[in-house]
Amino acid sequence: MTTTSNGFAASFALSAGLVFGGLSLSAHAIDYEGIIAEQSTVSFRYTQMGVTLDGQFRQMDGQLSFDPAKPEEASAVIEIDLASITTGMREADSEVQDKAWFDTGNFPTARFESSAVTSIGEGRFEVAGTLSIKGMSRPVVVPATFRTDGDIAVFEGQFDLLRGDFSVGEGAWAKFDILANEIQVHFNIAAKAAR
């Protein structure tokens, strides 16, 4: 539902831009579309034998549509290239491509697709959606903040996920005594102003 109405909103904005090309739209807040992948980061923090380590996904992409005046109409699809992971431990970088972990051969991307965006005030939002990793989809609610940086929008937030929910780390890794179940995910997603 939301995706369709947003698609409509986007195409309406686009047609409006074409039709009233010469007119100033400055009375209307700028809306944002499209992710600037190079300026976006998805990182994570985890604990191994009491040691906190940081990792990152170097490649991601997606679509996003956000009008600050109508945040409830916003939508986002984020796709993360799992093979682009750095885990903070070099030896683990290749290990986590294996079947017991992300199984990147069969499931190369993790995907988040929003279903509903709720404004909770002062540039803060709750984004409900579905997170799919390794063929498993789970509903998640992700807090996000919105700010502008020049003519780009930055959406930032963090949330905890349980690697066990997505069978990330099977077999000997399925116990959480050495490597914790909780993974703190931090995202910083840049989007460009719609033309």
Place this chain on the structure above:
Amino acid sequence: MSGATRIAPGRSYTSVAKLLHWIMALMIFGLIGLGLYMEGLPFSPDKLKYYSWHKWAGVTVFVLVLARLAWRARHRPPALPTTMSPLMRAAAHGGHAALYLLMVAIPLTGWLMSSAKGVPTVWFGVLPIPDLLDKNEDLGDLLQATHKYLNWVFIATLLAHIGAAFKHHLVDKDDILTRMLPNFTRETKT
């Protein structure tokens, strides 16, 4: 103190020195064994666990060697037997100096290596040890090689140390070995 007779109390090590020597001896053998074993393991939870244990024990040995050096500075070890030649005395002192140097340098390179590899040490999973270096994989590899190389030198020096102790006991038949044993003091008193 040095004015006393030859069979002076100073012929044996203090109980603290003995305790530190034997605790560290056990820990160091364990650490070397664990280090050699864990390095070749495939990436697994056990490997991560053993690495953490190795680091915790290594930090403990580092603390113990500092305590031991502080103790030694205030409690001079008993003099070497007069039967030893100047060359043998120099070898003994040199060997002991090398052992102390390695007991400090090896944990230190392990600590630096952990920092450079970006996996900091949290002592017993509770107390974070400060990182002495920023993450730098190449430097981490260099420190790992150094840590390993120093350990081979350490193993050779330890074999010489143990061999010398038995040589003193079995060939020279002096008290070098027995004066480090726990009950030596009691025996001499009787």
